[in-house]
Amino acid sequence: MTPLHYYLIFAALLFSVGLAGALMRRNAILVLIGIELMLNAANLNFIAFWRYSPTANELVGLMFVLFSIGIAAAEAAVGLAIIISIYRHHRSTQLQHVDRLKG
Amino acid sequence: MPSIVNYLWLIPALPLLAAGMIALLKQRHRSLSASLSIGSLAISLGLSIAAFVPTLGPIEGGGGVKRWVHNLDWFEFGNTTLRLGWVLDPLTAAMLVMVTFVGLLIFIYSVGYMAHDENAARFFCFLSLFAAAMLGILISNSLLLLFMSWELVGLASYLLIGFWYHKPSAAAAAKKAFITTRIGDMGFLLGLLWLYGETGTLLFYDNGNGCLEQSALNRLNTLTTAGGMGVATAISLLLFCGAAGKSGQVPLHVWLPDAMEGPTPVSALIHAATMVAAGVFLIARVFPLMDVDPANVAGSSTALSVVTWVGAVTAVFAALIAVGQNDIKRILAYSTVSQLGYMMLGLGAGGVAVGMFHLLTHAFFKALLFLGAGSVIHGCHEEQDIRRMGGLRRQMPTTFLTYAIGMMALSGVPLLFSGFWSKDEILHAASVWPVSRLPFYLGLFGAVLTAFYMTRQMFFVFFGKQHLGKEAHESPTVMTIPLVILAIAAVLVGFWGTPAWPWLHAYLTGHELHLDLSALAKSATLMLISTAVVALGMISAWRLYTRKTPSSPQALDPLEAAQPAVFGVLKNRAYIDEFYEATVIRLNHLLSVTSDVLDRFLWNGLVQLVSLMAIALASVGKALDQFVINLGFDGWCGGLKQGARGFARLQNGQVQSYLRVIGLSLVALVVVLLWERRR
Numbered sequence: 001m002t003p004l005h006y007y008l009i010f011a012a013l014l015f016s017v018g019l020a021g022a023l024m025r026r027n028a029i030l031v032l033i034g035i036e037l038m039l040n041a042a043n044l045n046f047i048a049f050w051r052y053s054p055t056a057n058e059l060v061g062l063m064f065v066l067f068s069i070g071i072a073a074a075e076a077a078v079g080l081a082i083i084i085s086i087y088r089h090h091r092s093t094q095l096q097h098v099d100r101l102k103g
Numbered sequence: 104m105p106s107i108v109n110y111l112w113l114i115p116a117l118p119l120l121a122a123g124m125i126a127l128l129k130q131r132h133r134s135l136s137a138s139l140s141i142g143s144l145a146i147s148l149g150l151s152i153a154a155f156v157p158t159l160g161p162i163e164g165g166g167g168v169k170r171w172v173h174n175l176d177w178f179e180f181g182n183t184t185l186r187l188g189w190v191l192d193p194l195t196a197a198m199l200v201m202v203t204f205v206g207l208l209i210f211i212y213s214v215g216y217m218a219h220d221e222n223a224a225r226f227f228c229f230l231s232l233f234a235a236a237m238l239g240i241l242i243s244n245s246l247l248l249l250f251m252s253w254e255l256v257g258l259a260s261y262l263l264i265g266f267w268y269h270k271p272s273a274a275a276a277a278k279k280a281f282i283t284t285r286i287g288d289m290g291f292l293l294g295l296l297w298l299y300g301e302t303g304t305l306l307f308y309d310n311g312n313g314c315l316e317q318s319a320l321n322r323l324n325t326l327t328t329a330g331g332m333g334v335a336t337a338i339s340l341l342l343f344c345g346a347a348g349k350s351g352q353v354p355l356h357v358w359l360p361d362a363m364e365g366p367t368p369v370s371a372l373i374h375a376a377t378m379v380a381a382g383v384f385l386i387a388r389v390f391p392l393m394d395v396d397p398a399n400v401a402g403s404s405t406a407l408s409v410v411t412w413v414g415a416v417t418a419v420f421a422a423l424i425a426v427g428q429n430d431i432k433r434i435l436a437y438s439t440v441s442q443l444g445y446m447m448l449g450l451g452a453g454g455v456a457v458g459m460f461h462l463l464t465h466a467f468f469k470a471l472l473f474l475g476a477g478s479v480i481h482g483c484h485e486e487q488d489i490r491r492m493g494g495l496r497r498q499m500p501t502t503f504l505t506y507a508i509g510m511m512a513l514s515g516v517p518l519l520f521s522g523f524w525s526k527d528e529i530l531h532a533a534s535v536w537p538v539s540r541l542p543f544y545l546g547l548f549g550a551v552l553t554a555f556y557m558t559r560q561m562f563f564v565f566f567g568k569q570h571l572g573k574e575a576h577e578s579p580t581v582m583t584i585p586l587v588i589l590a591i592a593a594v595l596v597g598f599w600g601t602p603a604w605p606w607l608h609a610y611l612t613g614h615e616l617h618l619d620l621s622a623l624a625k626s627a628t629l630m631l632i633s634t635a636v637v638a639l640g641m642i643s644a645w646r647l648y649t650r651k652t653p654s655s656p657q658a659l660d661p662l663e664a665a666q667p668a669v670f671g672v673l674k675n676r677a678y679i680d681e682f683y684e685a686t687v688i689r690l691n692h693l694l695s696v697t698s699d700v701l702d703r704f705l706w707n708g709l710v711q712l713v714s715l716m717a718i719a720l721a722s723v724g725k726a727l728d729q730f731v732i733n734l735g736f737d738g739w740c741g742g743l744k745q746g747a748r749g750f751a752r753l754q755n756g757q758v759q760s761y762l763r764v765i766g767l768s769l770v771a772l773v774v775v776l777l778w779e780r781r782r
Contacts, residue, residue: 023763031759097755 015041119235187417287348294341339406350382367477414447422552427673453532521597554640
């Protein structure tokens with residue numbers, strides 16, 4: 001059986017890619033995608049820790065991840081709606097143009 | 104107490120009110136202002152007579168003088184109450200009647216004299232002010248009230264002498280009069296303060312507590328000053344300084360002849376009849392104080408001896424100068440100074456009644472003479488030099504007759520004229536003065552001179568050839584009627600005080616009065632002497648000037664031809680003015696120049712130095728302010744601003760930069776946690 005730390009390292013890499021995307025990309029949609037990646041890295045960790053835990057026959061980790069994916073879908077819908085309304089307002093999805101909240 | 108005592112204040116108040124009302128009128132209301140002042144003074148005369156009547160009659164309880172006072176509180180400071188009051192006694196009553204009567208006649212005369220002056224309303228305003236102040240002096244029962252009225256009189260005199268202020272000589276004379284009398288008044292004020300300090304009251308009579316009453320006098324009698332002189336004597340002498348200034352005694356007489364620059368009615372009213380008599384009146388009023396002397400050995404107190412000597416010297420000195428004068432009013436002015444000297448002599452040697460008798464008679468005949476002189480000047484078209492007149496008796500008969508009566512009264516022509524009786528009284532007092540006989544001889548010599556210079560003046564003005572270029576004319580009736588009334592009075596008032604029937608003496612001192620013809624016989628020797636003296640003066644003058652009549656106004660006076668040096672001294676008023684010019688005034692000038700120099704260089708330098716130091720200190724403060732406090736504060740503010748700007752840059756609205764901060768913080772947190780674990 002594949003050792004646990006393989007999954008963890010993979011999840012860490014996936015999280016790092018997502019974090020880098022969220023921090024570096026200028027396009028709001030791509031930032032959203034980065035966030036999805038980080039969320040999924042977390043999901044992967046959940047599944048991995050559940051699979052290698054002493055109580056693996058109980059479906060706790062699986063249920064967590066299912067809820068998390070559902071929330072992520074809802075969140076992506078809300079995020080996309082915000083991005084669309086930002087686009088309508090600013091005629092752009094470039095995040096550097098969206099700085100009205102600096103006070 | 105007669106009810107008039109409570110209303111005595113009305114006598115000065117009415118003319119004061121008139122003066123105030125006239126001051127508000129316009130200059131063209133001349134007849135209204137004249138009627139106001141004449142009317143108010145006439146009412147005052149009526150009140151004065153009403154006040155005079157109760158002082159007559161027998162004295163109840165025998166002895167003493169009738170005297171009523173009315174005192175009131177003026178104001179309080181601390182525990183002290185300053186009290187003023189007025190007094191009605193024979194001295195006040197007699198003076199009140201004299202001043203209001205003579206004053207009224209002179210006011211009436213002024214209507215004619217000032218008819219052509221465009222400022223007649225102002226003139227009547229000043230005259231009324233003067234009358235009010237003079238009457239205030241007479242009724243005061245407080246030395247303070249007397250002093251205030253005294254100064255008001257001085258002010259009125261200043262205003263009236265300088266009435267024609269556009270003439271430089273009149274303006275200078277007004278200043279001279281004011282300043283000279285001020286020197287005497289300084290003494291008066293010091294005496295007043297000292298008296299207040301010693302007795303605690305300035306009221307003359309206050310039911311036994313006044314400063315002229317026995318308890319205060321006894322107290323003063325026991326005190327002596329540092330030099331062994333009695334305090335009462337010192338105070339009396341200080342008060343006499345004031346009296347000498349006002350009454351033109353040597354050496355403060357210089358202002359009086361110059362005061363003749365004023366209009367002639369002013370000379371008559373103020374500088375002959377009333378104001379100059381105020382000094383004599385003051386001495387008579389404080390006579391009980393003058394009489395106190397602990398070191399009284401010679402029978403006369405020190406203060407009264409000084410009064411006597413000053414009076415005697417003034418009488419002769421001024422009479423001598425009068426001989427050398429050519430201005431009709433100046434002759435009369437010096438004669439006034441001389442007669443005031445006689446009054447002082449009488450007061451010092453013979454007491455209140457003697458001095459006051461001459462004061463009262465003199466007031467009438469000297470007012471008469473001045474008004475006569477005014478009439479002559481008016482008739483001769485403002486000519487004042489007696490050498491340019493002459494022969495006026497035909498053109499001005501009324502003036503001539505009345506003037507002759509005044510002249511004979513002044514010279515002391517026997518029996519019929521008032522001056523004879525009063526001067527005789529003074530000479531009598533001087534002849535029995537216990538200290539020295541010299542004042543008596545001086546008085547006799549003065550009488551010769553008086554007769555001489557008056558005859559000389561009469562001769563030049565009314566006799567001899569006429570030198571006046573223009574035609575002289577008699578003055579209007581409004582001017583001659585007062586002359587006639589005064590002439591009658593000048594004859595009659597003498598009979599108040601003949602040795603046989605000394606009514607005034609009895610009235611003023613409260614003695615029993617009885618007709619005593621033998622007294623006449625007792626003083627017959629003295630009367631003969633003074634008659635001889637008068638005759639000597641008059642006849643010598645008459646003979647001298649009829650024989651050696653100067654042929655023209657420019658010709659030398661016969662006396663000058665005989666004794667040019669002596670006459671020159673007299674003509675130049677004994678160089679007293681020049682003497683003062685060379686000493687007092689030069690000293691004064693020197694002092695003022697010195698203080699000017701000091702002011703300009705020393706004090707100014709010091710002040711400049713101090714101000715420079717202040718400026719230096721201020722600039723140090725300024726530098727501190729500018730460079731330390733300002734810059735420090737600015738730096739602090741700048742730092743704050745810079746910091747704020749840095750923080751503000753952090754919040755740039757870029758979501759991703761916030762996110763980066765969060766990410767970096769996460770990394771840092773992880774590192775810290777790991778680090779903690781490791782330890």
